[in-house]
Amino acid sequence: MTRQVVLATLNEHKVYELNQILAKVVADLDLEIVSAAAFPGVPDVRETEVTFAGNARLKAEALAAATGLPALADDSGLAVSVLGGCPGVFSARWSGTRAGLAAPRTAKDRANVTLLLEQLADVPAQHRGAAFVCAAVLAIPGEEIATCEGRVEGRLAYGPRGSNGFGYDPIFVPDADPTRTLAEFTDAEKNAISHRGNAFRSMELIMRERLAN
Helix, strand or coil, X not given: CCEEEEECCCCHHHHHHHHHHCHHHHHHCCEEEEEHHHCCCCCCCXXXXXXXXXXXXXXXXXXXHHHCCCEEEEEEEEEEHHHCCCEHHHHHHCCCCCCCCCCCHHHHHHHHHHHHHHHCXXXXXXXXXXXXXXXXXXXXXXXXXXXXXXXXXXXXXXCCCCCCCCCXXXXXXXXXXXXXXXXXXCHHHHHHHCHHHHHHHHHXXXXXXXXXX
């Protein structure tokens, strides 16, 4: 019998990515990953922690408690070396209300990228190091939570390139291939090296242990 695992996000980009990353364990264990959108009325959890792992835990625990189902959550962002690790946990809202409170996610992504590029306009290439960081959490009602982390190192371009991906992907050039931004990677190429891919590949081992029955 197919078992549902609820993903603590309304971001369809994340739902799509995670279904790709976790495709094998989903098939092997006969799981179905559904987003929080499938459960109207579940709490909208504020990300009040100051670490990626803390925010992911808040979301996973709240969703598991509200639905009675195993819940997966992640919190991720961009850490820029010259900015002391910022935007960090504020990555998704770095530009504040520049794009407008009711703006779609794509407009907010563009506003975040634009502001960050403005802030780094005079920073030379050798000081544009950055990393994408992801913390993934699995919460199962009545059990201890499990946390995995992943990261990918790289540098920031001077302008956006590519049309794939989302968020800061168009300006992040991974060390694994310094000729392209993540937005110029295919989905499969990105998932193979990304922070989210690395975190959830580690989480896959825990899912196989805890969700096998």
